[in-house]
Amino acid sequence: MKSAPRWRSRLAFLLGLVLAPVALCLWGLATWVGASVSGWGYVAGLLLLSAGLLSRARRWLSWGGFALLLLVVSSRLVFARGTRLETLHLPEEGHRWVNRLVDERDGTLLAAHALLLTGRLPRSDTRGFVPALEAAFERMGTAEGMVATPAIATWLGLQSAESFDALVVPPEGRDRPDSAVVFLHGFAGNFAVYCWEMAQAVRSISALTVCPSVGPSGSWWEPQGERTLKATYAWLAAKGIRRVYLGGLSNGGVGASRLVHRGVPPGLELRGLILVSGAETGAPPPGVPTLVVQGRTDTMMPTSSMRAFAHRLGGKGTYVELDSGHFAFLDRHEDCRRAISTWLRQREGEVH
Structure with missing residues (x-):
């Protein structure tokens, strides 16, 4: 015994x-x-x-x-449910509990420090990156409290075109919006902090912000990415959305510029394209009004190529260049927000 x-x-x-x-x-x-x-x-x-x-x-x-x-x-x-920002499991609209277990801030900052320490991110693009990331989490935390993050399910390999997480931010004071912005994430996965930042600009037109998830690489141009975008459009159409803007950050911008005319169902009008620090610069002009936001010293998505791409857009293009590198969306968030919201208001003004 x-x-x-x-x-x-x-x-x-x-x-x-x-x-x-x-x-x-x-x-x-x-x-x-x-x-x-x-x-x-x-x-x-x-x-x-x-x-x-x-x-x-x-x-x-x-x-x-x-x-x-x-x-x-x-x-x-x-x-960990947020105030307005919600992580939904589409198309069922349920929740993955695993996405609530860890604060996104901890994993993201750890990854950022590790990437800088190992030299995986160019120093010329990352001056002030970590403080800007910390400030973004502070802003989101103040507004939303604890939130879930689809990054956990992404790194666990749980995202598929038939079952994926999406960050959804409804507009304030409008229960049934008729317009939406779909924002595609970049490399490393879908992070609430980036989607929340985009939603701050989108709120100027009282539209719904939706940020779907694909794999960690952010390869939206691959079959899974295209099918995920198509499923997102279908979900929006079922919600009564009539006008949509497609946007993307970094790799998400590359994907958005490739997929701009794919998967949009009848009854849903694609009103324009928003490309932040990323585009398929060799692709044909998308043929819809396009906003390009680029950091002047970006070496990860070379500024010279982005300028040439914006030039080929002609009258349908709006090019905004900021004094920053690849992470202008964070370290110049006020300028980015102003550029995006101004462009969106102009586009919506053409409708009404």
Whole structure:
């Protein structure tokens, strides 16, 4: 009878040996990126749990850590819903609970720091990128509170054209809008912070903002991306949307410029194209009014190519160049918002 408690004690100790370095590693990462409240809650819970498992005399610590982890998980599952921004599982319009478990801020800032540290992002394009990203999360957090993020399901490989997550931001004071902006994400996945930023510009025309998800690469021009966009259009048409603008950021801009005339169902009018820091510059002119927003020092999507593309648009093109690099959408967010909202109001003014 005595062997059973001894066996359980050894198993608990071995589990503590496994969890302790993980918890310490997460503590270091949380300190490095300045983690969110829930991020620190996860770290503290793991530290307490591993400390309790390693100490026979303080097993109560493990129960405290386990309780803290449950508290963080349950709090995010209940409250990570946003004020207006919502992550829907289309076309059913349900929710994936996994998207609520982790604060998008923690994973995004960790990835940003890692990409900069390893040199995967050019320094010329990333001056002020991390502070701009932190400020964007601060703005969104103030307005929305805790939100879910489709980035989790994306990296788990759960997105498909038949079942995908979309960030949806309805306009204020209008229950049944008749226009929408579909905004395609770039490389690394669909992030709430980018969709929320676009929605701040779209609100000027009281339109619905929808940001569908494809794989982490943001390869919208591949078959899955095209089918996902087609399914998004179909969902909008069923909601009574009559006019739509297609936009994209970085790789999403490349995809939008390639898919501009594909998948739009009868009864849904494509009113224009919004390309931010990305386009298929060798593609034929889209033939619809197009706004191009570009950073002057962008080397990831070369500015010279974007200028040439904008020139070929002729009278249907509007080109706005900002004093920034590839991440102008964040570090020049006010200028981007002003350019997009002004262009959208002009386009909607032609309708009314």
